[in-house]
Amino acid sequence: MLIDPRREKQLRTLMERFGLAANAPVDLQLLNLALTHPSIDRHANYEQLEFVGDAVVRLIASDVLLETYPDAPVGEFAAVRSVLVSDRVLAELGAEYGLERYLLTSSNRFASGRGGQQIRLADVFEAVLGAFYRSTMDMSLIRFWFDPILRERSVDVRADPAFYNYKDALQEWTQGKYKKLPQYRVEETPAPAPRQERFYAEVWLNEDRLGAGKGPSKxxxxxxxxxxxxxxxxxxxxGQEQAVGLEVG
Known part of the structure; x- marks a missing residue:
């Protein structure tokens, strides 16, 4: 498949955004494929490279955590890695590198479909990493820029008492203290609500509402x-625990 000269220029500009030299051994055919949405071609699109990129992200995150925190327990590695490889974090990175402007997609399809824009952007980011890996069959096009990002973000995650996984942390707390699981009640908010507040959730234990929140997904x-x-x-x-008024029952 030949790449149009204008498209080649776009892809090389994207390479520069990742800190790659103009003569870096990037397979432009693969990079172009990583930026092709299934709405353009049902067979030749980013899905297979995303599959590879998912493994690449997890491997690099694991390696970085082991190198940076050699004395941390495996359970902590797993908790921190789950955040680092989450759709939210990968979509944020995809947005920072401006992948939307390079994605080939049919009109109005980027933000629609399964999971919305966040998952779509995370998928594209993984596909790009898959293309970089498959270009050389090693991590030489990735680790020099991706490792520092993961290290910086891992500091933030480890500083949070729940490693940003509040559902698991809350469940651990309720099971340890009351031998019960919290229950969630979720409803979709009226259509005029902002997209980021599309769903409203409450979490309950016994007859007590412990908390509430909104988000773009359940x-x-x-x-x-x-x-x-x-x-x-x-x-x-x-000082807040006593105010909840929980009783075992």
């Missing part, structure tokens, strides 16, 4: 509710 709304609840009941927000 999962995000539940995490927001769990975050409010976690800081309200855990020792990380002293």
């Amino acid at each position: 999962k995000a709304a539940e995490q927001a509710a769990a975050k409010e609840a976690f800081f309200a009941v855990s020792g990380h927000n002293q």
Whole structure:
């Protein structure tokens, strides 16, 4: 497949955004494929490279955590890595590198479909990493710029008492203290609500509402509710636990 000279110029500009030299051994055919949405071609699109890129991201994140925190327990590695490779973080990185402007897609398809724009952008970011890896069959086009990003973000994640996974942290707290699981009640907000507040969630234990939150998806709304609840009941927000009024029963 021949690449139009204008498209080649776009791809080389994107390479520069990743800090790659003009003569870097990037297979432009693969990079172009990584930036081709299934709405353009059902067979030749980014999905297979995304599959590879998913493994690349997880491997590099694992390696960086082991190198940076050699004495940390494996459970902490898993918790931090789950955030680093999440759709939210990868979509943020995709946005920072401006991948939307390079993606070939049919009109109005980027923000639609499965999971919306966040998942789509995370998929594209993984596909680009897959293309870089497949170009050389090693990590030489990736690690020099990706490692520092992961290290910086891992510091933020480790500084959070719940590693940003408030649902798991809250569940661990309720099971340890009350031998019960929290229950989530989620509803879709009226259409005029902003997209980032599309869903509203509450988290309950027994007859007590522990927290509430909103988000663009059910999962995000539940995490927001769990975050409010976690800081309200855990020792990380002293003095609030007694105000909840929980009783075992």
